[in-house]
Amino acid sequence: MTHPRPPFPPQQQPIPGYTAAMHPAPDHGEATYRGSGKLNGKKAVITGGDSGIGRAVAIAFAREGADVLIAYLSEDDDAYETRKWVEEAGRKAVLMAGDIQDPKQCRDIIDKAVAELGGIDILVNNAAHQASFQDIGDISDEEWELTFKVNIHAMFYLAKAAVPHMKPGSAIINTASINSDTPNPTLLAYATTKGAIQNFTAGLAQLLAEKGIRANAVAPGPIWTPLIPSTMASEAVENFGKQVPMKRPGQPAELATAYVMLADPLSSYVSGTTIAVTGGKPLL
Numbered sequence: 001m002t003h004p005r006p007p008f009p010p011q012q013q014p015i016p017g018y019t020a021a022m023h024p025a026p027d028h029g030e031a032t033y034r035g036s037g038k039l040n041g042k043k044a045v046i047t048g049g050d051s052g053i054g055r056a057v058a059i060a061f062a063r064e065g066a067d068v069l070i071a072y073l074s075e076d077d078d079a080y081e082t083r084k085w086v087e088e089a090g091r092k093a094v095l096m097a098g099d100i101q102d103p104k105q106c107r108d109i110i111d112k113a114v115a116e117l118g119g120i121d122i123l124v125n126n127a128a129h130q131a132s133f134q135d136i137g138d139i140s141d142e143e144w145e146l147t148f149k150v151n152i153h154a155m156f157y158l159a160k161a162a163v164p165h166m167k168p169g170s171a172i173i174n175t176a177s178i179n180s181d182t183p184n185p186t187l188l189a190y191a192t193t194k195g196a197i198q199n200f201t202a203g204l205a206q207l208l209a210e211k212g213i214r215a216n217a218v219a220p221g222p223i224w225t226p227l228i229p230s231t232m233a234s235e236a237v238e239n240f241g242k243q244v245p246m247k248r249p250g251q252p253a254e255l256a257t258a259y260v261m262l263a264d265p266l267s268s269y270v271s272g273t274t275i276a277v278t279g280g281k282p283l284l
Contacts, residue, residue: 003254006242009238010237012237015230016073017051028055030059038064039064039122043069046070051226053175059089062086066263070094094116100150101150101154103157122170123166123170123173124263131231148189148193152193155200170213172216173216174197176201178222179195198219218274219278222243223254255277
């Protein structure tokens, strides 16, 4: 299969970015992902599930037999599109908009999943905020705090709320980043939180082992999602993905199988690990 390669057309969007405005359009596996019942009857929560990696995971989970709650900030059109694909797979899709900076919103997400899906077996902590800065002096206190609240604090609130509802065999999957190991200096706040996510995941896996709940992370490299044209400079967008050995960004669909594997109950001895999906660039 041929995937788009840079250079890409000039394109800038306001944060948080929208799928419909991207050129080329991202591939979420709409036409390619084929399920095989790996997650039959499971109930999943996916934050940032409206677009990008979250949409690809929602589609894959649904085609593997899972019902899904899609938590997102405010991108209603993207969320409706993801819901359509989940429902076309014959599974239930519940949407919940709101800002996961707020601990109450995190708890409400879990409560809604339990009430409307009938439980929770899989938590995918995927939502993230990033912004680029050339100088540390340009990063405001508010920007630093926002990045930590969305990217790492929310993971704690969501996991803490979900664990009491999770049975042995359940799974928590956190989206880290290649920036966890090789931080981009212009993404200082984002990269710092991604390092924290990897450490959080490793500690959480040990803490939850006796409960029979697994915790793992996926570390994407450059992936073509709305986050890119809405948070990066024009030149960076034009050449996005060129720096990895495959010379292109990954498509969201290319990560979905990693999340499915980590959610699959047959991966029962896999916990505390990070799977790198980086186009050939190794983590340090």
